[in-house]
Amino acid sequence: MISYDREYYKPKTIQEAVELYDTLDSKGKAPIFFNGGTEIITLGRLNLISANAFIDIKHIxxxxxxxxxxxxxxxxxxxxxxxxxxxxxxxxxxxxxxxxxxxxxxxxxxxxxxxxxxxxxxxxxxxxxxxxxxxxxxxxxxxxxxxxxxxxxxxxxxxxxxxxxxxxxxxxxLNMPFASVKRRQQWDTGYPLLTVASIKKGDMLRFAFSGLCSFPFRSHEMEEVLNDRNKSYRDRILSSFSELPAPVLNDIEGSSDYRLFVLKNILLDFFALLEGDV
Incomplete structure (x- = not known):
């Protein structure tokens, strides 16, 4: 159970939601907007959310x-x-x-x-x-x-x-050539180790990552290295690791070294699919 009193509101319009937020905020209610709510419920049970007023926007x-x-x-x-x-x-x-x-x-x-x-x-x-x-x-x-x-x-x-x-x-x-893959260390629906997505726009590949760092991201610096056709695929991949925007996660799902090992193989597969044989 969520261990604190809370108020719940269901505005029907954008204007109502915005005005409701201001009203509750002025009363010190620390409101937050509520959409799916699964994460809010989980964090609330752990007493990790201070809000005591929720504004459900699903009915707008x-x-x-x-x-x-x-x-x-x-x-x-x-x-x-x-x-x-x-x-x-x-x-x-x-x-x-x-x-x-x-x-x-x-x-x-x-x-x-x-x-x-x-x-x-x-x-x-x-x-x-x-x-x-x-x-x-x-x-x-x-x-x-x-x-x-x-x-x-x-x-x-x-x-x-x-x-x-x-x-x-x-x-x-919407229908540009793409590749995506999710790797898990544990069961089929557990938290992922790593998720990578790519699309091919013209002759350039774009990449976005989840589970590699503590936030999802797309890095233009990594893309510049990964699209350097003067290097082999393996050299591009290894060089791109120096452009990561933050430290690689090291947790129960997998070590940082293991994540980079998995990422290298995923990217090799993406290059083979979207650019041709390695």
């Missing part, structure tokens, strides 16, 4: 959108990951979403909740980092549209009172 229509419009796929932040088993417009997203937790959990975990959470993995964000996606954020001064690569740096850098409404991805990225 704009957060439940799934549509192709004006050359973009718009995905509401409150859609469950299980939906992408059925929706195959963005195959890379569908493949990565299917690997998160188990089928029952994916009915509850939302795409926005996964992207904005605090756990290391947050695999659902990887396709959007690769595809130059934009995010729509609700804020006091209205809706903001910003490139995801500006908003996400180790975590979603939301201002106080903001929440994620939609993610918009240009249609040209």
């Amino acid at each position: 229509p704009e957060c439940k959108v799934y549509e192709m419009a004006d050359g973009h796929l718009n995905i509401g932040s409150s859609l469950p990951l299980s939906m992408f088993d059925e929706k195959q417009d963005f195959p890379l997203l569908s493949q990565l979403a299917k690997g998160v937790a188990d089928a029952t959990s994916r009915n509850k975990i939302t795409i926005g909740g996964n992207m904005c959470g605090n756990i290391f993995y947050r695999e659902a964000i990887l396709p959007f980092l690769l595809a130059d996606s934009m995010v729509y954020l609700a804020a006091r001064d209205g809706m903001k549209k910003r490139p995801i690569l500006e908003v996400f740096h180790q975590e979603m850098l939301l201002e106080k009172g903001e929440f994620l409404v939609q993610i918009s991805t240009p249609a040209k990225y």
